[in-house]
Amino acid sequence: MSEVTIWHFETEKKIPRDETLLRIVAALEWMGIEFLNSGSPGVRYHPERDRRRQSRPSVQGDSRD
Numbered sequence: 001m002s003e004v005t006i007w008h009f010e011t012e013k014k015i016p017r018d019e020t021l022l023r024i025v026a027a028l029e030w031m032g033i034e035f036l037n038s039g040s041p042g043v044r045y046h047p048e049r050d051r052r053r054q055s056r057p058s059v060q061g062d063s064r065d
Helices: 003-010 018-030
Strands: 033-036 042-045
Touching: 003 018, 018 033
Parallel strands: none
Antiparallel strands: 033 042
16 A cells, blocks of 8 residues: 555545555554554554564565664
């Protein structure tokens, strides 16, 4: 998903499809974000659930290592 897609969603230029919203939620949950929807809506970060910390797929040409 591109940054432009997210920007269109954030600026309300386009309404995201259900599939797009599910992909955004899945990506955030993969990074350790928990969505709180009962009583007090919000989000919480769980570093122990952040899969980026557990394993990062290597990308050819990635110079961050």
